[in-house]
Amino acid sequence: MEGFVQNTILITGGAGFIGSNLCEYFLGLGNKVVCLDNFSTGHQHNLDGFIENPNFKLIEGDIRNIDDCNLAVKGVDYVLHQAALGSVPRSINDPVTTNDVNVSGFLNMLVASRDEKVKRFVYAASSSTYGDSIGLPKVEDVIGKPLSPYAITKYVNELYAEIFSRTYGLETIGLRYFNVFGRRQDPKGAYAAVIPKFVMQLMKYESPVVNGDGNYSRDFTYIENVIQMNELAMKSQNEGAVNTIYNTAFGERNTLNDLIAYLKKYLSEFDSKIADVEIVYGENRIGDIPHSLASIDKAKNILGYNPKYSLQDGLKEAVSWYWDNLKEK
Template sequence: MKLKNKITILITGGAGFIGSNLCEYFLNKDYNVICLDNFATGHKHNVETFIENNNFKLIEGDIRNIDDCRKSVQGVDYVLHQAALGSVPRSINDPATTNDVNVTGFLNMLIASRDAKIKRFIYAASSSTYGDSEALPKVEDVIGKPLSPYAITKYVNELYAEIFSNTYGLETIGLRYFNVFGKNQDPNGAYAAVIPKFVMQLMNLESPKINGDGNYSRDFTYIDNVIQMNELAMNTKNNEAINTVYNVAYGDQNTLNNLVESLKNNLSIYNPSIMNVEVEYGPNRIGDIPHSLASIDKAKKMLGYNPQFSMEQGLIESVKWYWENLKR
């Protein structure tokens, strides 16, 4: 039951990497938080510390099931929709399931949110939407053709959100995440993100494998910057700032070679032998965008976004967390 005078937030995919960080942040700010997750990629251990919190409710359900979506939005003020099947390679290997979760599940959540008359629907969009556009930095209104099934699904999300805003009056804001990293990001599995995967390999004195020559670049974005943007998107009173999309990044470009060197430097504080680990190089990965750098001018102007963590600053925090929590 919703507590009087308390704002209630539904976080779909709340047991995942980004979702669990959002759960923790908003619980610490005394919001009511509902977490919807089917644990396909999220983990119960990410939310187990919240279970005893009276402001927290866990619903085990699937966004592909409209009844689960309707149940989860009851009494909700804001939806932070993080649930999705990420990973370009996963979508190439299994486009049908990626589409089912990311498109059908997204549409279900929009329908349920519209019918429940929630105040605003903030959703995780993706930098993959920029596709084959070579323009740098990436500006929100200039995109190319998608390079993977995953990218298609995330672009379709934006199109559906716009339709629901224009047709039904549902307030929506899309957040195009750029290579987010930080605590709770899973280093295991075939589709693990590059930073936690490299961290685990280096901690085990194994050679990280880079796809290509290591000169592909990314705008690596620490989780706290993402949390800031979700909060700004949820709380903005600027009508011109809603029903649109924003880049969520730091606005800096780092190659994969730079990333590995920084990881080795940070991890060698705990084990000097890590500095001696050699890097392996392999073929470029299908569907990968060569270079990614975000313009964050729109987010700064419209929402007052002010990212506090560069890649280097975020890696210091992340490496410390991984060493303390995953080193056995």
Template structure:
């Protein structure tokens, strides 16, 4: 049994990680300030004796030190996501994503944790036009958010070399699935589209809909975190990995898939028309990951492609978000 600290553990990805590792019999500590996470994401875990909740902020070094004490591993998910949010408020995004990240690295170092696995981002590829995205080839960041996530990678690399901490960064590519929040100005595109379609509202696509993404189901992300945490391969640590499927889907095709799946519950959804708006500032036109490095060094094998993931996700959305 491992002792695992999951920061941002009440959020979308973090709560799924908490649930998974509790189910595996590990001791899990969730650290969250509930700025974007929710108690209802982890309420079903609170009665488990192997689960502990610390309500606190990673911007406070004392809280980070307390949470890291006695932990074997840290899965660092806490961050302020969203490119538009970072454009509207770059200072807070930097404070959380850079300052908070550094606090957690220092806490991990001082607590002698075995490994620090952290959520990196595909936004790090910036203006690089090469496809598929290979870990060693990046461009210039296109948003404050992208800068913060790249700085995380630089700090992790320096801490590995300077202090001997084992770190692994996971560059997430457009993660979706159960418990992803559909509300608010910075909601992710899939749950946002689902809610609009279920309400018989026309979804709004930014641009022509030809932009494409490597949409990645939550179970693939859980697998990558587990493999990154558990690998015994010395060549697999102190580096970064794409966390994706290795396939891309346009926004237009994504909407067709969503309408097809939701029409099984409500046939009227199939007839809903799409509205096209202007492109968003800071958006990358196309995103497609190479997952060869993760396959080779971590033994990663995605369990869900876009169609399988959407089928499971839409069923969950229909049962829980109506």
């Protein structure tokens, strides 16, 4: 898209999975990109492809430190706020740190952005905000009660963003991400996302453990769709586009059993033995909702969102990347 050449964009959490993809994309368009990251969950190797780009600046800092936030926003036109501690289980095990990063850190970024008079603050919200709401598909203005400390923090982000829009005139847009996956997503650690974790296990002929009977469903969203939404949210001049929330998803749900079947199919094209790996079923996980499906009508109608990658389309690309980059040589 045109119109953002040589703007300066701050991407918090820019060394993480989503953040590094955003850094790469916007640098590719000719923008200047500032990355703020403390490397608690992000990785230096995610930046290897563009760390030497003269338009790229890395600030190693923490959003819990207001001075780091103030430094990062200097001279910035737009903020794409991705920094957070994700994972429902992590928040259940350590709600205090999750709150410090996701709420206090978020507030610091809002204050710094307000004071620097940035043009727009686009932030990563979460489908976890829908909580115990049982209606499908999920529509932005109908939510339930949160089911985890993580979900509470992400809902509080939305409340703070709304107040800063109303009180200080800061343009904000929240993007409720639905189960994002793709290249650079970390397969390691106790809180690894399900897709790269399953891929790593299948490549080692280890049996993935599916929570429950595998019939829980999710609106899996490929990284390219998320990049599109961030760009549209940043540049949209449509009336009523700002100071609101948008679902960021493909608008289709697949069960965990569907997901496993696709992963085995696509990985088997690289190694036929993977097709024979058995799947293990365990207990349902605390804080998980049974089903998730987004209505993307609002994003389509107001922002012109047009997601190109279904789960299968995204997995074909992601599996190839995983094989090239994660397979033990």
